[in-house]
Amino acid sequence: MALISGDCGINKIGSDAMSVTKMRNMEELAKVSGISRPTLSKYFYNPESVRKTTRGKIESALERFDYSPNLFAINQNRKRNKTIGILVPYLADPFFAEIVRKIERCCIDAGYWPIVFSAHGQKNLENDALKTLAALRPAGALIAPLGRHSDIESVTVFTNEIPTVLFDSNINVGSAFVGLNNSQSIDLMVDYLCRTGEPPCFFEMPPVNPNAQIRRKSYISSMERLGLDPDIIRVEGSNWEFERIGFEQGLRLFSERKLETDTILCSNDRLAIGLIAAAYQKGLRVGTGVGCALRIAGHDDHPWSQFTCPSLTTISQDYSAIAERSVETLFDLIEDGQSSKQCQEILFDGYLVVRSSA
Amino acid sequence: MALISGDCGINKIGSDAMSVTKMRNMEELAKVSGISRPTLSKYFYNPESVRKTTRGKIESALERFDYSPNLFAINQNRKRNKTIGILVPYLADPFFAEIVRKIERCCIDAGYWPIVFSAHGQKNLENDALKTLAALRPAGALIAPLGRHSDIESVTVFTNEIPTVLFDSNINVGSAFVGLNNSQSIDLMVDYLCRTGEPPCFFEMPPVNPNAQIRRKSYISSMERLGLDPDIIRVEGSNWEFERIGFEQGLRLFSERKLETDTILCSNDRLAIGLIAAAYQKGLRVGTGVGCALRIAGHDDHPWSQFTCPSLTTISQDYSAIAERSVETLFDLIEDGQSSKQCQEILFDGYLVVRSSA
DNA sequence: ACAATTTCTTTACGTGCGTAAAATTTTTCC
DNA sequence: GGAAAAATTTTACGCACGTAAAGAAATTGT
Numbered sequence: 001m002a003l004i005s006g007d008c009g010i011n012k013i014g015s016d017a018m019s020v021t022k023m024r025n026m027e028e029l030a031k032v033s034g035i036s037r038p039t040l041s042k043y044f045y046n047p048e049s050v051r052k053t054t055r056g057k058i059e060s061a062l063e064r065f066d067y068s069p070n071l072f073a074i075n076q077n078r079k080r081n082k083t084i085g086i087l088v089p090y091l092a093d094p095f096f097a098e099i100v101r102k103i104e105r106c107c108i109d110a111g112y113w114p115i116v117f118s119a120h121g122q123k124n125l126e127n128d129a130l131k132t133l134a135a136l137r138p139a140g141a142l143i144a145p146l147g148r149h150s151d152i153e154s155v156t157v158f159t160n161e162i163p164t165v166l167f168d169s170n171i172n173v174g175s176a177f178v179g180l181n182n183s184q185s186i187d188l189m190v191d192y193l194c195r196t197g198e199p200p201c202f203f204e205m206p207p208v209n210p211n212a213q214i215r216r217k218s219y220i221s222s223m224e225r226l227g228l229d230p231d232i233i234r235v236e237g238s239n240w241e242f243e244r245i246g247f248e249q250g251l252r253l254f255s256e257r258k259l260e261t262d263t264i265l266c267s268n269d270r271l272a273i274g275l276i277a278a279a280y281q282k283g284l285r286v287g288t289g290v291g292c293a294l295r296i297a298g299h300d301d302h303p304w305s306q307f308t309c310p311s312l313t314t315i316s317q318d319y320s321a322i323a324e325r326s327v328e329t330l331f332d333l334i335e336d337g338q339s340s341k342q343c344q345e346i347l348f349d350g351y352l353v354v355r356s357s358a
Numbered sequence: 359m360a361l362i363s364g365d366c367g368i369n370k371i372g373s374d375a376m377s378v379t380k381m382r383n384m385e386e387l388a389k390v391s392g393i394s395r396p397t398l399s400k401y402f403y404n405p406e407s408v409r410k411t412t413r414g415k416i417e418s419a420l421e422r423f424d425y426s427p428n429l430f431a432i433n434q435n436r437k438r439n440k441t442i443g444i445l446v447p448y449l450a451d452p453f454f455a456e457i458v459r460k461i462e463r464c465c466i467d468a469g470y471w472p473i474v475f476s477a478h479g480q481k482n483l484e485n486d487a488l489k490t491l492a493a494l495r496p497a498g499a500l501i502a503p504l505g506r507h508s509d510i511e512s513v514t515v516f517t518n519e520i521p522t523v524l525f526d527s528n529i530n531v532g533s534a535f536v537g538l539n540n541s542q543s544i545d546l547m548v549d550y551l552c553r554t555g556e557p558p559c560f561f562e563m564p565p566v567n568p569n570a571q572i573r574r575k576s577y578i579s580s581m582e583r584l585g586l587d588p589d590i591i592r593v594e595g596s597n598w599e600f601e602r603i604g605f606e607q608g609l610r611l612f613s614e615r616k617l618e619t620d621t622i623l624c625s626n627d628r629l630a631i632g633l634i635a636a637a638y639q640k641g642l643r644v645g646t647g648v649g650c651a652l653r654i655a656g657h658d659d660h661p662w663s664q665f666t667c668p669s670l671t672t673i674s675q676d677y678s679a680i681a682e683r684s685v686e687t688l689f690d691l692i693e694d695g696q697s698s699k700q701c702q703e704i705l706f707d708g709y710l711v712v713r714s715s716a
Numbered sequence: 717a718c719a720a721t722t723t724c725t726t727t728a729c730g731t732g733c734g735t736a737a738a739a740t741t742t743t744t745c746c
Numbered sequence: 747g748g749a750a751a752a753a754t755t756t757t758a759c760g761c762a763c764g765t766a767a768a769g770a771a772a773t774t775g776t
Binding site: 024025026027037038041044045051053069070072073074075076077078079 | 731732733734735736742743
Binding site: 161 | 456458
């Protein structure tokens with residue numbers, strides 16, 4: 001695949017880098033290289049597809065003349081184009097930054113061209129991104145929807161046109177979903193916390209997406225299964241500034257001192273990061289050792305949860321597995337012409353990462 | 359600008375969203391709407407540019423028929439296209455995630471189409487991104503280079519073809535640079551720390567980019583100006599996992615107890631986050647109050663530096679100003695046909711954010 | 717109601733590439 | 747060395763749009 005990798009295009013010979021003349025299009029390159037344009041076209045699609053001697057001629061021409069095919073022209077004309085759209089709700093969230101990074105790599109390795117969009121937590125931006133994405137007529141799309149704030153109809157319209165795999169947050173649209181088995185993971189954590197200390201209350205994230213609901217429900221059923229009373233701390237706000245929410249709600253919570261347990265299970269790590277900051281400010285020591293007033297657990301294994309004070313006990317999502325499986329599923333969908341059954345759901349188990357906070 | 363915003367394209371009327379028939383191209387829409395294709399083309403470039411009655415007809419057709427112009431075709435054919443390439447070294451770094459977010463917004467508001475790339479900290483990926491970007495023949499590009507690991511020649515070749523504004527890290531290529539006045543900001547911090555306690559040593563970031571060098575030099579001259587001995591703690595590693603580096607080097611540092619001052623100025627916030635975690639683990643209390651063993655200061659006002667324990671005293675970069683000015687400068691460049699003088703440098707002053715860590 | 721102006725339609729060509737089919741050349745294989 | 751197979755060239759068309767020019771239609775101002 002010559003789109004991104006490979007040596008074609010930019011000449012990198014030291015001193016005469018500036019002396020290579022620029023080719024305006026493939027036609028010009030055909031003239032100066034003595035190779036016909038259709039053969040060049042084949043070469044740029046896949047260098048291996050032309051005879052070795054021809055390849056040699058082309059590549060030596062590429063050293064003397066600066067040329068790279070126009071991406072817009074390529075993608076307009078290919079029958080099945082190689083663009084993959086990626087849309088996440090909030091790219092500044094390291095969870096998404098990280099998983100996008102892995103997805104991008106999978107796409108590039110498979111010879112596709114990933115284009116990344118972020119909704120920045122806003123519904124209208126998500127819709128805009130969907131429109132732009134549709135206007136690109138990509139081969140497929142990987143979408144982590146905003147969730148509750150998604151315009152379901154826009155997403156549906158999109159998935160009707162473009163083969164789409166949803167990930168992270170399932171809004172039951174499109175042909176497949178890849179995500180975490182929240183009920184398993186929450187169960188695992190509740191179990192661990194009850195085994196090692198007081199049963200946890202549940203510090204809820206703003207209900208921005210279905211995961212919020214599923215995690216709350218899982219917490220409740222896990223507690224009931226153990227014969228315990230669920231205790232849920234609801235939070236206000238519906239934006240994506242989870243650390244701030246955790247921090248501010250935490251300050252209030254600790255001031256009012258109305259906690260009935262010393263153990264708090266947070267709906268996600270970013271919330272826990274804010275909560276730990278609030279506890280620190282209030283002089284409450286977090287952890288499992290002597291002199292600790294509070295245990296705090298998170299969920300997601302956020303890239304920085306190992307650097308909180310104390311380091312955060314949490315549930316790890318297998319980023320690589322989710323990324324790889326999402327991409328694989330999408331490629332299957334693309335090949336099948338999305339004829340397959342409706343909304344296949346693929347869930348990965350989370351695993352417990354015990355650190356110092358609980 | 360109809361590229362992203364606006365109502366054209368996806369029909370959002372509730373019940374009959376599925377009943378609208380899809381137009382394959384502008385020609386088809388012209389037939390069913392009774393408006394000629396060139397006029398439609400004008401409309402999609404700028405809806406205001408056609409008469410109101412015509413606009414009404416088009417928009418009512420758009421409600422009955424699903425159509426949005428093919429982005430690849432548009433960008434292939436426009437004389438001056440509306441694509442803006444954005445390239446950052448590491449998108450999972452919230453600093454870049456945040457600034458990209460702001461840059462994107464500026465571009466969209468100006469009617470451009472931003473496409474984001476990340477080098478993920480790797481030289482070869484940066485080169486790949488530059489090639490892909492060049493193949494898009496964008497109107498312009500905003501690039502925060504990797505820095506020391508950038509392939510200067512590739513970047514030079516790129517900037518010779520595409521109007522480019524560099525930001526964050528200046529490798530003296532292209533027509534303009536927008537960034538922070540590091541020597542001013544470090545000076546400000548050194549001054550503050552000396553005024554309020556022991557003079558700081560300098561915890562260096564891996565020399566991944568020129569900022570690392572500039573900040574170190576600034577620290578040295580600030581200290582010398584105050585008649586003090588600079589004390590630099592060098593770190594190993596050259597990757598972008600700054601928290602980990604700060605944490606591991608911090609553990610070693612605190613074990614060996616060879617610090618000659620209780621005040622550490624970190625080259626950036628991510629390093630400081632790791633360092634604070636190390637101090638916590640070693641039982642060293644960070645802050646300015648009684649019983650504190652250590653003061654730690656950062657640099658950049660990382661989005662999460664307010665949630666460290668204790669919250670981080672740091673230098674704030676004005677993200678919005680840098681983003682806006684970069685985009686403005688680029689647009690000037692695009693208009694001028696990049697005829698202007700060589701490598702104009704625009705620096706913003708940082709300002710001190712005093713929190714609890716120092 | 718008329719000319720002047722603006723907007724629209726018609727027609728036609730350009731963009732840079734993909735792609736298909738037939739003709740030609742080169743390579744492979746026995 | 748000749749036939750079969752593979753690769754390449756030639757020719758031609760398609761894609762979905764931008765854009766330009768000339769003429770027709772609608773609008774404006776008086």
